[in-house]
Amino acid sequence: MRAPDGITLSGVGKTFRGRGKVVEALRDVTLHCPAGSFTAIIGPSGCGKSTVMRIALGLEGADAGEVMIAGAAPQAAARAGVTGVAFQDAALLPWRTVRHNVEVPLEVLGRPLRDSRDRVQAMIDLVGLKGYENSLPGELSGGMRQRVAIARALVTHPQVLFMDEPFGALDQILRRQMNVELQRIWAETGSTAFLVTHGIDEAVFLADRVVVMHADPGRIVEVIDVPFARPRDPSLFSDPDFHALCDRIAEVLHGG
Ligand code: ADP
Ligand code: MG
Numbered sequence: 001m002r003a004p005d006g007i008t009l010s011g012v013g014k015t016f017r018g019r020g021k022v023v024e025a026l027r028d029v030t031l032h033c034p035a036g037s038f039t040a041i042i043g044p045s046g047c048g049k050s051t052v053m054r055i056a057l058g059l060e061g062a063d064a065g066e067v068m069i070a071g072a073a074p075q076a077a078a079r080a081g082v083t084g085v086a087f088q089d090a091a092l093l094p095w096r097t098v099r100h101n102v103e104v105p106l107e108v109l110g111r112p113l114r115d116s117r118d119r120v121q122a123m124i125d126l127v128g129l130k131g132y133e134n135s136l137p138g139e140l141s142g143g144m145r146q147r148v149a150i151a152r153a154l155v156t157h158p159q160v161l162f163m164d165e166p167f168g169a170l171d172q173i174l175r176r177q178m179n180v181e182l183q184r185i186w187a188e189t190g191s192t193a194f195l196v197t198h199g200i201d202e203a204v205f206l207a208d209r210v211v212v213m214h215a216d217p218g219r220i221v222e223v224i225d226v227p228f229a230r231p232r233d234p235s236l237f238s239d240p241d242f243h244a245l246c247d248r249i250a251e252v253l254h255g256g
Contacts, residue, residue, distance in 0.1 A: 005071045006192045007033040007056060007160060013064030014051055014218075024217035025051045029065070031211060031220060035159070038186060038193040040203035041211045042253060048218025049196040053162050056194070057083055070159045070192075077160070081109050084158030084191075086149040088165040092137040098124065099133040102152045109156060116155070123151040126185055143174045150182070154189060161186070164196045179205050180234055187231065200246045200253070205232060212252045222252045 012029040015022060025048045033039045041049050054060040056067055058074030069077035077083050084105070092101045102123055106116050113120075124133055127147040137145055146166055153161055166182075167175045179202055186193050186206075197203050203210045210224045226245065228236060236242050 005068065006035040006037060007031070007039075007070075007194060008068040009052070009056070009065065010067075011065035012052070012055060012062045012067060014048070014055065014060070014062055026055075026062075027217035027219045029218075029220055031223070033192055033194060033209075035070070035192050036190055037209070038195070038207045039209050039211060040195045040197055040207035041213060042197055042200060042203050042249070043213030043218075044215055044253070046218075047213040047215035049213060050164055051218065053085075053164055053194065053196055056160075057085055057162060079109075081105070081111075081156035082158055083160050083162060084153035084156060085162045086146070086153040086164070086166045088168045092145055092148055092152075094137050097134045097136060098129060098140075098148050098151075101137065101148055102155050104152060105156050111156075119157070120155060123155050126154070126188065127151045128181065142170055143178060146170065146178060147181075150185065154185070154191070157189075159191055160194065161189075161191045162194045162196075165198060166195070167202070168198060175199070175202065176205075176234060176237060182206060183230075183232060200249050201237060201242075204228075204242060204246055204249065205236060210249055212249065214255070224249055224252070 009029050009031045012026055014026040015024050029052060043049055055062050056069060056074055058078045067074050070082050099120060102120050103113055106113060124130060127150050129147055167178045183206055195206060204226055207226055210226060211220055212222045213219060214221045
């Protein structure tokens with residue numbers, strides 16, 4: 001079988017019109033994320049990061065261009081369980097236990113739960129929540145809730161994992177722990193990862209490439225390769241080469 005194709009965006013454009021206001025959220029966004037790669041998108045508020053992701057997930061249509069997810073159109077990929085997604089506010093169902101939250105995408109896709117028990121448990125174990133299967137979201141810390149969201153995103157065995165600022169609500173120390181965890185989880189699952197983030201250090205630590213966007217119109221201004229060997233150790237966060245790359249990305253981000 002041919003290897004899956006990752007994510008391809010070709011000339012994607014999107015304009016929102018309403019109440020006399022016109023926002024060109026995306027102009028000519030072209031990007032290829034090879035299968036198994038890790039891409040981070042960074043840019044100021046309103047530059048179209050979430051819109052790119054929503055289009056790739058099939059939640060929103062593009063006005064121009066084409067999007068392919070593992071060789072399929074976004075909605076078809078979503079229906080086939082090819083894509084998984086985790087958002088900033090873990091968006092868990094508060095009345096359902098950890099296990100039952102992780103099962104949600106299987107229910108949505110109409111997959112029989114009895115065939116997926118091992119998979120559900122494996123994902124809970126993978127994110128380090130063994131023993132919390134029957135806990136309710138309200139009984140968990142913010143970091144644990146984000147872990148549940150990631151387990152849920154992975155339960156359908158998605159080839160492509162989208163994350164929109166998944167650790168944005170966490171403090172710095174917990175965020176770095178989650179970055180290390182996410183690297184491990186991504187390496188174990190072999191999925192193509194697409195991370196929207198505000199954190200330059202998070203982007204550089206995790207990604208193979210950092211895509212910098214600017215607003216008005218939302219567009220890609222530069223794609224920067226991250227050369228550090230994997231697996232990356234937390235000590236990378238204090239490496240001078242790491243800081244030099246973060247500084248360079250900050251310059252591009254702030255228009256330098
Ligand atoms: P980001 O995630 O980078 O902060 P978004 O993709 O959410 O940016 O938004 C990009 C731009 O498009 C912003 O100006 C935002 O206000 C606008 N926008 C996003 N979604 C809608 C919508 N459904 N209707 C109108 N404008 C929208
Ligand atoms: Mg956003």
